[in-house]
Each structure stands twice: as C-alpha cells, then as structure tokens.
Amino acid sequence: MVxxxxxxxxxxxxxxxGLSFGIMVTILSIIVLIPMAVLxxxxxxxxxxxxxxxxVNRPRVWSALELSFRAxxxxxxxxxxxGVILAWVLVRYRFPxxxxxxxxxDLPFALPTAVAGIALTAIYAPNGVLGAPIGEVFGLRVAYxxxxxxxxxxxxxxxxxxxxxxxxxxxxxxxxxxxxxTLGASRLRTLTHVVLPMLAPAALTGFALALARSVGEYGSVxxxxxxxxxxxxxxxxxxxxxxxxxxxxxxxxxAIAMLxxxxxxxxxxxxxxxxxxxxxxxx
Amino acid sequence: xxxxxxxPSRPRAFRPATTEPAVVKWALIxxxxxxxxxLLFAPLIAVFDEALRRGWAFALQSLLExxxxxxxxxxLTVAAIVVPLNAAFGIAAAWAITKxxxxxxxxxxxLIDLPFSVSPVVAGLLFVLMFGANSALGAWLxxxxxxIVFAVPGIVxxxxxxxxxxVARELIPVMLEQGRAEEEAALTLGASGWxxxxxxxxxxxxxxxxxxxxxxxxxxxxxxxxxxxxSGKIRGQTTTMPLMIEMFYNEYLSVAAFTMAALxxxxxxxxxxxxxxxxxxxxxxxxxTHRH
Amino acid sequence: MIHTAFVxxxxxxxxxxxxxxxxxxxxxxxxxxxxxxxxxxxxSPRACGWKAAIAAALIGVGTLTLTxxxxxxxxxxxxxxxxxxxxxxxxxxxxxxxxxxxxxxxxTIQTSHGGSGAQARAVIDGLAAQVVTLALASDxxxxxxxSDLIPEDWQARLPNNSSPYTSTIVFLVREGNPEGITDxxxxxxxxxxxxxxxxxxxxGARWNYLAAWGYAERNGLDPQDFVAALYRNVPVLDTGARxxxxxxxxxxxxxxxxxxxxxxxxxxxxxxxDQFDIVVPSVSVLAEPPVALVDxxxxxxxxxxxxxxxxxxxxxxxxxxxxxxxxxxxxxSAADPADVARFPEVERLSIADFGGWAVVQPEHFGxxxxxxxxxxxx
Numbered sequence: 001m002v003x004x005x006x007x008x009x010x011x012x013x014x015x016x017x018g019l020s021f022g023i024m025v026t027i028l029s030i031i032v033l034i035p036m037a038v039l040x041x042x043x044x045x046x047x048x049x050x051x052x053x054x055x056v057n058r059p060r061v062w063s064a065l066e067l068s069f070r071a072x073x074x075x076x077x078x079x080x081x082x083g084v085i086l087a088w089v090l091v092r093y094r095f096p097x098x099x100x101x102x103x104x105x106d107l108p109f110a111l112p113t114a115v116a117g118i119a120l121t122a123i124y125a126p127n128g129v130l131g132a133p134i135g136e137v138f139g140l141r142v143a144y145x146x147x148x149x150x151x152x153x154x155x156x157x158x159x160x161x162x163x164x165x166x167x168x169x170x171x172x173x174x175x176x177x178x179x180x181x182t183l184g185a186s187r188l189r190t191l192t193h194v195v196l197p198m199l200a201p202a203a204l205t206g207f208a209l210a211l212a213r214s215v216g217e218y219g220s221v222x223x224x225x226x227x228x229x230x231x232x233x234x235x236x237x238x239x240x241x242x243x244x245x246x247x248x249x250x251x252x253x254x255a256i257a258m259l260x261x262x263x264x265x266x267x268x269x270x271x272x273x274x275x276x277x278x279x280x281x282x283x
Numbered sequence: 284x285x286x287x288x289x290x291p292s293r294p295r296a297f298r299p300a301t302t303e304p305a306v307v308k309w310a311l312i313x314x315x316x317x318x319x320x321x322l323l324f325a326p327l328i329a330v331f332d333e334a335l336r337r338g339w340a341f342a343l344q345s346l347l348e349x350x351x352x353x354x355x356x357x358x359l360t361v362a363a364i365v366v367p368l369n370a371a372f373g374i375a376a377a378w379a380i381t382k383x384x385x386x387x388x389x390x391x392x393x394l395i396d397l398p399f400s401v402s403p404v405v406a407g408l409l410f411v412l413m414f415g416a417n418s419a420l421g422a423w424l425x426x427x428x429x430x431i432v433f434a435v436p437g438i439v440x441x442x443x444x445x446x447x448x449x450v451a452r453e454l455i456p457v458m459l460e461q462g463r464a465e466e467e468a469a470l471t472l473g474a475s476g477w478x479x480x481x482x483x484x485x486x487x488x489x490x491x492x493x494x495x496x497x498x499x500x501x502x503x504x505x506x507x508x509x510x511x512x513x514s515g516k517i518r519g520q521t522t523t524m525p526l527m528i529e530m531f532y533n534e535y536l537s538v539a540a541f542t543m544a545a546l547x548x549x550x551x552x553x554x555x556x557x558x559x560x561x562x563x564x565x566x567x568x569x570x571x572t573h574r575h
Numbered sequence: 576m577i578h579t580a581f582v583x584x585x586x587x588x589x590x591x592x593x594x595x596x597x598x599x600x601x602x603x604x605x606x607x608x609x610x611x612x613x614x615x616x617x618x619s620p621r622a623c624g625w626k627a628a629i630a631a632a633l634i635g636v637g638t639l640t641l642t643x644x645x646x647x648x649x650x651x652x653x654x655x656x657x658x659x660x661x662x663x664x665x666x667x668x669x670x671x672x673x674x675x676x677x678x679x680x681x682x683t684i685q686t687s688h689g690g691s692g693a694q695a696r697a698v699i700d701g702l703a704a705q706v707v708t709l710a711l712a713s714d715x716x717x718x719x720x721x722s723d724l725i726p727e728d729w730q731a732r733l734p735n736n737s738s739p740y741t742s743t744i745v746f747l748v749r750e751g752n753p754e755g756i757t758d759x760x761x762x763x764x765x766x767x768x769x770x771x772x773x774x775x776x777x778x779g780a781r782w783n784y785l786a787a788w789g790y791a792e793r794n795g796l797d798p799q800d801f802v803a804a805l806y807r808n809v810p811v812l813d814t815g816a817r818x819x820x821x822x823x824x825x826x827x828x829x830x831x832x833x834x835x836x837x838x839x840x841x842x843x844x845x846x847x848x849d850q851f852d853i854v855v856p857s858v859s860v861l862a863e864p865p866v867a868l869v870d871x872x873x874x875x876x877x878x879x880x881x882x883x884x885x886x887x888x889x890x891x892x893x894x895x896x897x898x899x900x901x902x903x904x905x906x907x908s909a910a911d912p913a914d915v916a917r918f919p920e921v922e923r924l925s926i927a928d929f930g931g932w933a934v935v936q937p938e939h940f941g942x943x944x945x946x947x948x949x950x951x952x953x
Contacts, residue, residue: 112505
C-alpha cells in the first residue's frame with residue numbers, strides 16, 4: 001500500500017470547488033465567524049476575563065443561568081420521553097387523524113416564538129382557559145412561574161426528538177423484534193432491551209438539539225415567565241436588561257457565560273453519543 | 284369414524300409478536316393526543332379565539348392600520364432577502380461538503396450548526412457590538428448615513444444569523460446519501476459544472492431544498508429575540524410582525540396583537556400544509572430520492 | 576478526467592481523455608486502446624436565464640431596501656418615553672391632518688417608545704430622531720452633553736420649561752386597597768410588595784424615587800434609609816413604566832404600583848375600573864416631561880415640520896387631548912371640564928427643590944450613586 005500523502009483536499013474532477021467553498025467560507029465568516037470573534041474579543045480583551053467573572057459571579061446572574069439551564073433540561077427530558085412515545089405512535093399505529101398529527105408536530109418549528117408565547121400565556125394565566133381549572137383543582141399557578149417556563153420550552157423543543165427518532169423507527173427491522181419474541185421475551189422486554197437501544201443515539205441527538213434550542217429561547221418564554229429576579233428571570237432577559245442599561249460589557253459577559261455552558265453541555269452530549277454508539281452499535 | 288377436534292367456541296385473538304396489546308396501543312394514542320391538545324392545539328385555538336373576539340371586521344380592520352401594514356411589509360421584505368441568501372449559502376455549503384473530501388469538514392459543519400446553539404438575544408447582541416455607534420465601524424456607518432443597528436440592515440443580518448443553518452442542515456444528509464455517482468456520470472457525458480448541478484443535482488435535492496426553504500422562511504418571519512435587540516422598535520420603520528405583536532400587547536390592544544399572531548399562525552399552517560401535500564403527492568419520487 | 580465517447584449511437588466507451596480531435600470527436604483511452612468517438616449528444620439547454628433574472632430582481636429589491644434613505648423629506652421620528660403611546664397615537668393623527676390643512680404634503684410620523692433613559696442612550700447611539708419627548712430634562716441634557724445633536728439651552732426654547740404638560744406620581748392598588756396603603760410610609764412595611772421600574776432606564780422610576788426621598792425629608796426620616804427600605808420591598812424592576820404596569824396589572828405581582836398619574840388612570844380605563852384603585856399620597860413630585868428638537872438630525876425640510884410638531888403640542892386642541900389622556904396640561908380652553916376636574920390636589924415638589932437635575936442625576940442615579948449603593952447592598 002502506498003502511503004497517502006498529506007493533502008488538504010483529495011483531487012477530484014468534480015467542478016465547483018472554488019465557487020462553492022468560496023461562497024461557503026465568505027458567508028460563514030461574515031455571518032458567524034466575525035461576529036463571534038468580535039464578541040469574544042470584546043469580552044476577553046476589551047473587558048477582561050477577571051472583570052467578566054466579576055459580573056457573572058453574582059447571585060442574580062447565577063440564578064438566571066441556573067433557571068435557564070434547569071428549565072431547558074426538564075423540558076428536554078420530558079420531550080425525550082414523550083418524543084420517543086409519539087414517534088412510535090406515529091410510525092407504528094394507525095388511527096384517524098394520524099396525518100394531521102404528524103403534520104402538526106412541525107408546528108413549533110413553523111410558529112413564531114412570540115405567537116407561541118402570548119398564546120400560552122393567555123391559556124395558562126390565572127384567568128385562562130386551562131390556567132383557571134388547574135389553579136382550582138391542583139392549586140398550581142402555571143403562568144408567571146417556573147412551571148410556565150417549562151411548558152413554553154416543552155412546546156419549543158417538541159419536534160426535535162420526534163423528527164430525529166421517526167426515521168430510525170421506520171428503519172427498524174421487524175425481524176429483530178420477532179426474533180426476540182421467539183426467544184421468549186415479553187413485548188415490554190423486547191421494547192426496552194431491543195428497540196430502545198436502537199433508538200438511543202437518535203433520541204440523544206434530538207435531546208441535544210432540543211436542549212440547545214431551549215436554553216437560549218427568549219420569545220416564547222418572555223411572556224409567560226414572571227421575570228422576577230432570582231425566581232423566574234431567564235438568562236437571555238438579563239442580557240436584554242444589560243443592553244437597555246447600555247451596559248454592553250455586562251451583556252457580553254453574560255452572553256459568553258451562556259455560550260460556555262452551552263458548549264460544555266453539547267460536548268458532554270456528543271461524548272455520550274459516541275460512547276453509546278460504541279457500546280450499543282451504530283444504527 | 285370421525286375424529287372430533289375440540290374447537291374452542293371463541294378462538295383466542297391472534298396478536299402478532301411485534302405489536303402491543305390493543306389496550307396499551309390505544310392508551311398511548313390517547314396519551315399522545317391529550318398532551319398534544321394541551322400543548323399544541325390549545326395555543327392555536329386561543330390565538331384565533333382572541334383575535335376574533337370582537338368579530339371578523341374588527342380583526343381585519345386592525346390589520347389595515349398603517350403600523351400593522353408597515354410591520355407586515357417589513358417582515359415580507361426581510362424574508363425575501365434572507366431566504367434566497369440562505370438558500371444560496373446552503374446549496375454552496377452542501378455542495379462543498381458532500382462532493383469533495385477535505386480536512387476540517389467536521390469543524391465547518393460545527394460552525395454551520397453554531398447559530399442553533401446560540402440564543403437569539405446573543406445573536407442580536409453580536410450585531411449591536413459590531414455595528415452599534417459605540418464601535419469604530421458603527422460610528423463611521425452612522426455618520427455616513429448607512430446605519431445598521433436601529434435600521435433594516437441590522438434586522439436582515441440578525442435574521443440571516445438565526446436562519447443560517449436551516450437549508451444546509453436539510454441538504455447535507457440527503458446529498459451525502461445520494462452520493463456522487465450521478466454527478467460523475469454526468470461529467471463523463473460532457474456536461475459542464477453548472478449543467479450538472481441544474482439538471483442532475485437540483486432535481487434530486489428539490490424536496491430537501493424546499494423543506495429547508497420553508498423552515499427558513501417560517502423562522503425568518505417569526506424571529507423575535509434577535510430582532511428585538513437590534514431593531515430599535517421604531518413603529519412604522521423597524522418593527523417586524525413579531526415585534527408589533529409585542530407592542531400591541533403592551534398597549535392593551537389585545538385584538539390587534541392576536542390578529543397579527545393569527546396571521547403568522549396561518550402562515551405556519553400554509554407552510555405545513557404545503558409540505559404535507561407535496562410529500563403526499565410526490566411520495567414515490569420522494570422515496571426514490573431517499574428523503575425520509 | 577473520464578469522458579464518454581460515443582463510437583456509434585449505441586456503443587460508448589469511457590476512459591481518460593487523451594485529446595480533442597479537430598473534427599469535434601474525443602480521443603480517449605479505453606481498455607488499453609485508443610478510441611475516438613463523438614461527445615454525448617446534448618439537449619438544447621433550456622433557458623435558465625429566467626432563474627437568473629428572478630435572482631437578480633430579488634437582489635435588486637433587497638439592495639434598494641437596504642440603501643433606501645432612512646428619512647425622507649417629510650418623515651418625523653419622535654423618540655418618546657413609555658406611557659405616551661396612546662397620547663401620541665392620537666396626537667400624530669391630529670397633527671398630520673393639521674399639517675396637511677396648512678397646505679403641506681402629508682407627513683410620515685413615526686414613534687418609538689421605551690424607558691426614558693434607555694431611549695436617550697439610543698439617540699446618543701445613533702437612533703435618528705427628529706424630536707425627543709422624554710420623561711425628564713436630565714435625559715435630554717444627557718443627549719446634549721454627550722453628542723452635538725441638541726444645544727445646551729434647549730429647555731428655554733419652548734414655554735413652561737419645554738414641558739407641554741405635567742404629571743405626578745400616584746399609587747395604584749388592588750380594588751378595595753386590601754393592604755390599607757395611604758401614604759409613603761405604608762410602602763416600607765414588612766410584607767408589602769412595591770412595583771416600580773428601574774431608575775437606570777426609566778424616567779418615571781426616577782420621579783418615583785425622588786418623591787419617596789422628598790417624603791422622607793419632609794417627615795424627618797433619613798431619606799437614604801427610607802428609600803433603601805422601599806427598594807427592599809421591590810421584587811422586580813422592569814425597564815419602563817409600561818412594563819411595570821403590565822407586571823402589576825396583568826401578572827398580578829405586587830400590592831402597589833408606583834405609577835405616573837396618567838398611566839394609573841389609563842390602567843383603570845383599559846383594564847377595569849373595578850380592578851384597581853388610585854391612592855394619592857400626601858406628597859409627590861411635579862413631573863415635567865419635556866420635549867426638544869434634535870437639531871443634529873434636522874434638514875431644512877424637516878425643521879419646519881419638527882418645529883411645528885412641538886409647537887402644536889401647546890395648541891388648545893392638543894392640550895385638550897393631553898387632558899383626555901390624563902396629563903395635567905396648561906391650556907384648558909378647549910378641554911372637557913370633566914377631564915380638568917379629574918385631577919386631585921396634591922402637593923408636588925419640583926426638581927428645583929432637590930437641587931436641579933445637574934446635581935440630582937449624578938448623585939443619585941449615576942454610576943456608583945446612591946441608588947447603586949442601595950441596590951448593591953441587597
């Protein structure tokens with residue numbers, strides 16, 4: 001075997017390298033790279049890491065970050081469980097209105113966040129259609145509490161898990177399930193020990209996407225959260241407040257903190273995915 | 284002599300080994316429907332209910348107010364600029380990533396996915412930092428009469444950032460799966476690069492492209508957080524429809540707010556219906572291009 | 576690069592290209608031999624010019640929109656504070672008609688609303704306003720000081736310190752006043768939740784603060800302690816007056832809202848007379864929300880329009896409008912007597928009693944000022 005020389009790109013007769021790569025890199029730089037670089041420059045060099053830490057290391061900021069991530073985690077876990085169930089129901093079962101439901105799952109993608117926000121607020125407010133009965137029966141306030149934030153984030157993240165798991169379920173070979181059944185496993189055991197591990201990587205991917213989306217979500221949450229500092233104030237709102245006070249440095253500090261925690265989370269999830277693929281086999 | 288075989292009077296129902304008991308099945312369906320109703324359908328119904336609270340005429344009248352009209356126009360303009368640009372980028376990026384082998388692909392794909400993990404508020408902040416009057420570049424731009432922040436270009440840039448990955452993310456898996464064989468065959472037959480792309484690649488990816496464009500459009504029209512930071516909320520000039528909804532809401536004009544929300548919700552409906560109808564109608568072609 | 580050569584209609588060979596022959600055929604190497612054949616028959620290319628045309632049109636539209644001048648000759652941007660939304664909506668419509676009746680082209684009037692301090696910073700940062708109508712003189716002074724958009728002597732250019740109307744601060748409480756709030760000292764009681772906006776961004780919030788300070792001084796209490804106790808009872812600081820009203824009235828947070836008088840009346844009118852009560856304290860502030868021309872953004876054409884816009888705020892019709900929107904206007908000649916009689920008597924301290932904004936703003940609301948000290952200490 002001849003050792004392959006180190007190349008940056010394998011030569012190929014395919015045309016369009018220059019144009020496509022050029023467009024890609026140009027627009028990527030203008031839209032993503034340069035703004036991010038300016039943010040990091042402004043934060044680390046313009047303001048300073050120590051000063052940024054001083055801004056972030058306050059109870060109100062920690063509360064907001066904690067709230068944003070905790071609520072996103074709860075909502076994404078719910079979406080993970082419910083999303084897998086829903087994907088299963090949509091692929092394996094037939095019932096009237098299935099097409100409608102299947103299309104409706106994409107609604108949170110297509111519906112603007114502000115619309116979702118005020119609609120959910122209207123419903124779950126203490127005098128709302130669902131908020132009033134819930135208040136009477138369970139004694140729970142939904143809007144303007146953390147529970148309301150959970151509901152808004154569940155709405156926002158719903159399609160992610162469903163849409164990543166659905167194709168995988170469609171590809172599952174029934175023979176595997178049948179084999180499991182012939183070997184004496186109950187249906188439940190087959191589902192948990194044979195089917196679920198096959199879905200795990202896709203489900204985790206969907207979970208990661210839902211998490212990433214929920215952590216930074218602003219439009220749908222801002223109406224239904226109470227925005228009380230240390231209680232129901234989400235981190236993006238803190239950034240907006242700093243901006244309105246024209247405290248750019250403070251805003252940058254909180255933004256970088258959010259980015260750092262997001263990346264750590266996503267990195268952790270990527271590592272879990274790699275581990276799970278190795279352990280349970282790629283689908 | 285006849286052997287009598289005892290046949291049970293009621294044969295036990297046969298359930299294939301790969302299905303759940305009917306009870307479980309219907310329970311799961313009911314659970315899903317219940318959760319979806321509370322979570323998805325209730326908000327939609329609420330939007331239309333509030334919008335039509337004072338009747339059709341009042342609702343439509345509120346859409347004809349000059350503020351509402353300029354918001355609708357601005358939203359359409361921003362979408363008309365952002366969607367083609369992101370489609371062009373998505374196609375270029377997907378081509379570069381799937382038709383060539385080069386080092387650093389994973390990094391680039393991560394960078395393309397970056398806007399997904401960034402809060403929209405942070406996205407707006409990025410452009411305020413770059414082009415706001417307190418930066419060197421921004422001060423020069425304002426002085427020359429081309430402000431970016433507090434003006435339409437800022438809104439366009441922020442929306443571009445947010446909707447950046449949509450088309451590319453839809454195209455890349457599909458094009459990876461389709462491989463390069465068809466394009467290479469076309470090349471051997473003497474087609475030029477553009478011809479290959481237009482007559483071979485584009486027809487293969489059109490469903491993925493359409494879906495990506497629809498999602499990009501829906502998000503571009505509905506983006507709230509990033510635009511709120513960047514726009515300055517000047518009525519009649521830099522308020523898009525989602526911002527207008529918030530403004531109406533803050534001014535106790537709930538019918539106007541929900542009517543505009545209903546308009547955006549209708550847009551979402553149309554998007555989804557279009558996608559579903561096309562998927563249904565061209566199901567075999569879809570299957571042929573391995574879309575789903 | 577591999578090419579396909581058509582030796583005949585149904586016989587093709589493929590291989591790397593050696594050369595193109597002068598008669599148009601390709602010479603390729605296939606299976607160890609050289610083969611000559613015609614290139615693949617090409618369909619006539621369909622005109623994709625129309626796709627390019629659409630793309631060009633879209634880009635053209637986009638460019639035009641982007642480079643369109645932000646202000647045409649007859650456009651006016653009024654950057655205002657938070658509670659004036661309803662008033663200016665009506666005034667703008669009336670003024671546009673009046674301007675046309677004077678024989679001019681129909682103007683385009685736009686407004687932006689937000690916390691007064693935040694709006695001032697926006698103008699400094701490049702928001703292209705032709706007039707500013709903010710909550711207190713200090714914010715316009717800031718614009719004059721930090722940019723050369725407004726001259727230093729702006730306040731003398733229009734009557735009544737450039738304030739076409741005044742207002743004051745009152746308390747908005749829940750129906751029936753369950754906490755029994757009658758005056759400022761009830762606000763610092765244990766367990767009472769007070770809603771007021773953030774003085775860093777909202778003008779009304781600064782009037783609130785000063786009214787509390789004034790009360791404490793008047794009644795022999797240590798003003799800094801009093802105000803600190805007050806802010807300890809504040810669960811959330813919204814950026815503007817309208818945000819606070821929303822928090823109090825629609826989110827049901829808090830026992831009492833410190834509000835602009837006009838905002839309180841508006842909340843009653845919009846959200847229900849039977850939901851809230853207005854309580855007038857013993858002492859309040861004379862809140863003078865001033866207006867000013869932003870000379871730096873005026874062109875010859877817009878100067879006349881902007882000047883008229885501000886001057887007409889003092890006209891009898893506009894003053895009657897202001898009264899209708901719960902402002903204490905000066906000229907009651909065209910007003911409905913009921914609107915005039917609505918306002919309760921209350922002793923109002925003016926900013927001069929505190930030493931003027933030049934002293935008050937940095938001492939209380941500047942970086943590291945008294946408000947910062949109070950709030951950090953929590």
